[in-house]
Amino acid sequence: MPFPTSSRRATSLAVAAVWMWAWSGSAPADDHPGLAIYREHCQRCHGAEGVGTAAFPDPLVGERSVHQLAVVIDETMPEDDPTKVTGEAARQVAAYIHEAFYSPVARDRHRPARVALARLTVRQHRQALADLVGSFRGPPPAIDADRGLAGEYFKTRTFNRDKGLVLERTDPTIAFDFGTAGPAPGTIEPKRFAIRWTGAIVPVETGLHEFVIRTEQAARLTVNGGPRGPALIDATVKSGSDTEHRASMFLLGGRAHPLTLEVWKSLQGVDNDEAEKAEPTSIRLLWKQPHGALETVPARVLIPHAAPRVFAAATPFPPDDRSIGYERGTDVSEEWLAATAAAAIATADHVLDDLEKLSGVVADAPDRAARLREFATTFAERAFRRPLTPEQRALVVERPFADAPDPDTGLRRSILAVLGSPRFLFVEAADDDAFATAARLSFGLWDSIPDEPLREAAARDELATAEQLRGHAERMVQDRRTRAKVRDFLFSWLRVDLGPELAKDPARHPEFTPEVAADLRTSLELFLVEAVWSGRDFRGLFTADELPVNGRLAPLYGAPLPADADFTRVRLDDGRRGGLLSHPYLMSVLSYPSSTSPIHRGVFLARGVLGNTLRPPQEAIAPLPAEQHPDLTTRERVALQTSAVACQTCHTLINPLGFALEEFDEIGRYRAAEPGAGGSRPIDASGSYQPRSGSPATFRGGRELAAYVAGSRDAHEAFVQAAFHALVKQPVRAWGDDTLPRLTESFAASGFDIPRLLVDIMMVAAVPPRQRVASAPVPESSP
């Protein structure tokens, strides 16, 4: 947050100098040869300086290179007679347009990018509240390879380790059918036993998760509960024929939430083992994640280690603006304010409910009032990411306590004042002391507040040199919170974060069930996690020819796996696949229920992967129904539909990209031919792309396309930009026009190492850019 600070500007600028480059760019001269051509052939529709006209109101702006523009103009402009501007004339007018107003740099010149004050995004708000409360609890379990839950098996009906514990082991999943023999014949009498599983669950998604217990016996499930808190599912009384129990809970993706499952094969109440007898006993723990299907909770989300509770604010928030490709907090609304108030109340409830544990202040402590004020002060400092001035302390601690009837109410009010303050709700933008640097690092990598090492480094002013920054960034990038943020970034980059509806024509694909769709999403998830965090690099996202497949997916995609196999990497279709781009989940999402959609795939590639700007179609056009053109392949149908000149400006870019993926059908299976009315027709998967610089590329099929993308400078730059925006949530150009190319170069130099890229981005963004245009005086924070 841009609060006036004094002495640290000099040191910060020293760091900044390493990362800041001159902002450059010049307007074309009036005698530019392209200007005359523009006035003659273009201006009547596009207006002076490309601002548009009544007939064509869209401003003429985009991301294409001069060369790309020249090709489009040569082939399609002006629309009434595309032969009028061709060849050298097309190149000249393209050069003029590009320099004068079309290109990002030109636009930047007109409206310079700046770092704008922004509120926390919804994700940042939830993560910050979790870490704020969590900072008063123990640390989360370390990331290691252990999976499953720690099981303790008792021969008694209570969990008395001294008298009853007979077996301890780690169970990967909870899906047991003990029959009438019990869990350990010979060791445990089948008529009386009890089992307790403990550990933590690390869900993938943030949201409401439904848990299901299936057992004939008594059971209890606690998820993210406190020691005194109620169980999520309390079926300790077995009653009637109920064998299934359900309840839902809001969890934060990527965080370890404590979990305990207990099951009893015994009677409770009066101890009478004469009345007990061996009975069939099974126990299964299932869940349904957001966008998932009901399944046994898999071992990969369970860890057999204790974890502290996580404060997961379930308060519904209005969604953030993502109109420019990434979530950012640039607007405030009544609904947002109400949500912040409700989240603050939920936080205060949580803190007050567990106050002794969080504050260390017991109920009858003689100095309770004073110590709760100290706790409130620490809480405020962590929320504000910096020490309080006496004035701030008076405002958010002393006054709320002084006005309240008792210290507990004082603490509650202090928490509400802190969480309602702009010092919590708005992110450090242009401030440049060590505390602001710490916050930019933590919000960048974690969407959250600084942790203890960062706080301490800031207090000692040890975030000034590049080495110091890099040391923290490299430490932080290995944290579970970075993994969660990167996971969410990648899903958002692939436009699948909101869980697209994925249903296929049941007549054509009866085997494409909701379970299959959910498994495909998991497969993509696992593929990405491995690509980013297991030593692969960005190119590996495209060139990997193995995909995670499980027993349910195996028959559909031709993998030789047993039906109950967990996800395993399998090389499919004789190496014809190109990693991410032909992943069956993406291929299915980018398809219609009963046919592929080269346009959706092409738009995704052109815009999302290669970083081109596309305008929406000039009019909404329904796809041509296949039945009307039974003799055409999908490719031919799409070419026919987009053959109009008005369409061609964009579809010359879109279609040849999408066509290259035609060998993957609407559920992402490989195909060499496409069925049709007149018999099966071979797939034509030839495609092309004109990059922003360099010669045009051609490729045939997903494998060649992926190899091209993996080495494409356009793709590298688009990914770097997407990553920068996802992390920093400010326009990369605010740090100078050279920042993106330079980061792209260092990305290439590092061998396209994604964690390294995250560190490099934060090395830039940890220091605020020198704002180029101060349209108003900035009284106190100016040097």
Place this chain on the structure above:
Amino acid sequence: MTLSGPMARRDLLRRLGVGAGVLPFLGNLPSLAVEAAGPKRRLVIVFSPDGVVKKHFWPAAAGPLVATELPRILAPFAPFTDRLLTVKGVNNVVTGDGDGHMRGMGCLLTGIELFPGNVQGGSDTPAGWASGLSIDQEIRHHLQADPATATRFGSLEFGVLVPNRADTWTRMVYAGPNKPVTPIDDPYQMFAKLYGETKDRESLQSVLDEVREDLARVAAAVPAEDRRILEEHATLVRGLERDLAARRPPLTHAVPVLEQGVIEQNDQMPRLSRMQIELVVSALAADFTRVATLQYTNSVGQPHMTWLGIDEGQHELSHEPNSNEAAQEKLTKINTWYAGEIAWLARRLAETPEPDGSGSLLDHTTILWTNELGEGNSHSRDDIPWVLLGGGLGFTAGRAVEFPGVPHNRFLLTLAHALGHTGLVRFGNPDHCGEGPLTGLA
């Protein structure tokens, strides 16, 4: 947070009164429809455990009650003799799984068998939860279905020192088969349920000044381009402040002030009881509910009433034979203590005027005192204690009534009919409903 979490928060958002289309703060607003529907009728069911000492509990014979001749245990009701009605000869005849205490408790208000289950008593077969809902919940559904009688909560379940374990002995109220309702025995928790939103609103209002001051300071320190979002924020905060002030509900009663720091433990039982009674009175005065239950301990309850000079647990004493005079004397004192608490509740209701001025709360409220057993040592469920006090049901009071051993399902039906649920023809096990509601009480 369970499923109720996000929903509850959404409710909170709504009730904070922010934004358009917000529902009024139901239940705190006097309902205009009530006047058209006639006087309110309320029922408060109070449970105490382990049977009674019959010779000191039941009036000697049916007929008018005389204040000076009340049995020892009923003596605290003397000031309300003209509003007192005792009903004898009504038996819990439900059979099936579970021991006497379990069926006594689980079938008391449900009138239906327990499911088979894993809770083993001192005798009989193990059992689970009751297989049907309880009469208070049946009445609640009936009242909530009519806007003229609907209230914010519909019903409230109070407890005093209910053990922190859920089993057939600790649950009396059922929302449906296998759906026991947990009584709230922590007065602070009940207070938060009743008044938490009001407190949240107050707390929020109290800090908005600080928030606005802070916003102004921050806005002064940022570049002009960034001021816009902070100014919008400040405008929204002012709007929230106005909304909160405008939607502050008209309070029909004073919010009760609870003594702070009372811990849930045996020796605090008298204080906990009075705190819960105060909250019952407030909740009725506020018309938060027309139906409440107040459960002292649990079936097989074991309070040690040391404040009466009794060191043994109540359940332990209740197993002593009738020939043990010392135990009988202690049990009589224990039950007289419960009667004293109920008399205090009646007094507080009698002292509290109806918000619309039509008499006192007691004029329109019936307290029903009951027990899972007729007698502790025999575990008999014949002659279940039913003592009615107050004017909520319109019964003819000031007398002792005796029936010739009828199933208690018929008495439960009678309660529903007296509260206007006259369409209810069977309740619990239909085999025990005979000729329907009992006659001769009104």
